[in-house]
Amino acid sequence: MARILNPGTTAPDFTLRVTPDQNLTLSELRGQPVVLAFYPADWSPVCSDQMALYNEVLPEFQKHRAELMGISVDGVWCHAAFAKDRRLHFPLLSDFHPKGTVAQTYGAYRESEGVCERALFVLDSEGTIFWSYCSPIAVNPGADGILEALEELSKQESTHGRVESTSHSK
């Protein structure tokens, strides 16, 4: 298994395609927690699909004002078809060209297969990795770890008395 970036590390910034004509830059999301879910490929079987599961948990992530993003090496058109089929309500980023570059900077790329690991990162509102986890590639890691990390993060940020005044509209 790859050695993914540890908590305390600044999350490497990136700009990736999110739709055929739109990019998304990580640093633009400062001011709120971010969940990055690297996954090997679109179109895994429906009842065990990690992205379909996160789609159902989305309201819980939003309670923590967290923005969820899925990342794989699939192309934007593939992502668009997958998101439509599964009725996903969060963005899928395309680490397609040069392939896997962003995943590599997070230590979440499997060179042998040419796909992303199943690696999860929760970033705090300043873009520092607060929690990370790499699941065996065939195992859907579920959402419990992410939720626990977001709760812990909310607790810490409120005890530090941080008030986020910036709001980012989509």
Add this chain to the structure above:
Amino acid sequence: MAVLKVPVTANDHIQGDKNAPITLAEYGDYECPHCGRAHPIVKAVQRHFGKQLRFVFRHFPLTQIHLHAEAAAETAEFAGAHSRFWPMHDLLFENQQRLGLPLFFELAKGLGLSSSELRSALETGQYAPKVRADFLGGIRSGVNSTPTFFINGRRHDGTYELEDLVQDIEAELLEMKVAPG
């Protein structure tokens, strides 16, 4: 190892002897084809272990990919409020190919329940909080696909084939005999 974070209580739908040494809990979705396949297997497991096992079913609908799953779960809860949970549960899985409002009303009527009451319960989302609570409890317990089974609170990571479930339950029974309490 993933464990059941929400203990089984009287608020659950429980089938079988309440003093049974084995509690088999399933997180399932009435529209999931795997849960449909697992349904007769669960029945076989229940027959196999008889009074040694009680079965608990909790909802885990993937509502965005299974468009009838939420309403089906709420229909089962509606039936449950009238003490008809298990017959409705069986009928929903047995008629999985026909899930939808016409079927839900037909099944309700067949069980002697009011289809207009069911309609209003579905429209107002009367049982949605119960279904969501089941789902979130599942998420907390590491449910990552349907069906997911827990044997005495420990997630069963094998398949839902009969031999696999029986084997894991027998191992659990053996462990309890070796180390009572």
